[in-house]
């Protein structure tokens with residue numbers, strides 16, 4: 001119950017194309033110094049039967065992510081959510097996002113500290 005109003009990001013990385021637009025959108029919004037980013041995209045190689053490989057992109061917010069508090073206070077979506085053309089990210093309360101998370105296999109829920 002205590003978590004009802006706490007916000008977070010639900011990332012459905014099944015459809016992440018690794019385009020890095022979220023990284024660029026975050027950088028443009030916050031003008032981070034070199035080497036710092038509010039979000040990173042990890043590339044993971046999955047080994048499949050038959051010697052095949054599958055490349056998975058996993059976007060994850062970092063410790064400097066503010067969940068775009070300055071934007072969401074004004075009723076705007078976080079910059080990364082707005083600009084992801086694949087629609088991989090969703091902003092909302094932890095409780096509603098946690099419910100949705102159980103519905104698909106490649107999802108992660110980010111909750112700020």
Ligand code: SF4
Nearest residue numbers: 016017019020022084
């Ligand atoms: S989360 Fe969206 S914007 Fe970021 S790399 Fe994946 S597809 Fe691109």
Ligand code: SF4
Nearest residue numbers: 026038065068078080
């Ligand atoms: S929510 Fe805002 S601060 Fe966090 S990664 Fe997305 S654009 Fe960057």
